[in-house]
Amino acid sequence: MTTAEISIPQGRKVQQVLDGARAVFVAHGYERASMDEIARTASVSKATVYSYFADKRELFTAMYRAEMLRLADSAVELNDTHLSPEHALHEAGRRMLDYLTSDFALAMYRICVAETPRFPEIGRAFYEGGPELGRACFGAYLRAATERGVLRVDDIDLAADQFFQLCQTTICDRMICGVQYTFTEAEIEHVLAGAVATFMARYGV
Incomplete structure (x- = not known):
């Protein structure tokens, strides 16, 4: 199951x-x-x-x-057609980083790494409830935005994964390795701005 x-x-x-x-x-x-x-x-x-x-x-x-x-x-309703792609992407990235920098997210990641070799279903739960669910939700936005002509995405799943990875830049590696557990608003915004700019450079119209 x-x-x-x-x-x-x-x-x-x-x-x-x-x-x-x-x-x-x-x-x-x-x-x-x-x-x-x-x-x-x-x-x-x-x-x-x-x-x-x-x-x-x-x-x-x-x-x-x-x-x-x-x-x-x-999460904010990303399919609101009044939101510019930059605004919607920033909001999606912010929501994801708010989660990823939480104690809960770090604990779940550590459980997944430690227990999946013995209990593969835990790894599946982590993947299906996290990356796979996020890809489906964000992918729906990317598909709708492409249909409206405000983005140009040919591979929805790949683009969703790429955006999530861009938003994790620096921050997640530092947390996982125990180098840094809290981040200033300026640090988070710096990563988000770079993620949105990079994504728009590739998929913007």
Whole structure:
């Protein structure tokens, strides 16, 4: 079963469990996180947790996908035709960097790297809920912008991946290697401006 096929239960109790799982996975990583600790953090019984999720891997996958869907839902509506491509790209890049520089994103990346060799489904969850979902959402904007004639993109998936990589320049490498964990507004804007200018030089009309 892929991440995209997992049905995330709904309801207040489920959200408590997902919020508890998020806090525990960020604080302790995947291996040291326990269903007991997740239940305590969520203020529910362990039986409640298991009534929704069969095991820790299923809970992790659902938690991560729910977080990514929430992030996608909170993003600005890029298909607003009143936005210039430069404005829309800057907003998309900003939203992505706000996420990538969060404690949650760094914790999920470390879990993916550490656990995927033993649990390949965790890597799939990370990929499908992160890069693949982001490519689909941003790709929809690129396709619509190309149809409106404000961008000229022939390979939608490649262009989406290229923009995401441009926005990660310098910042993500420094975070992953532990060189720097916080960034000033000027540092973020410098990276975003370069990403948008480079992308527009290649795909602008």
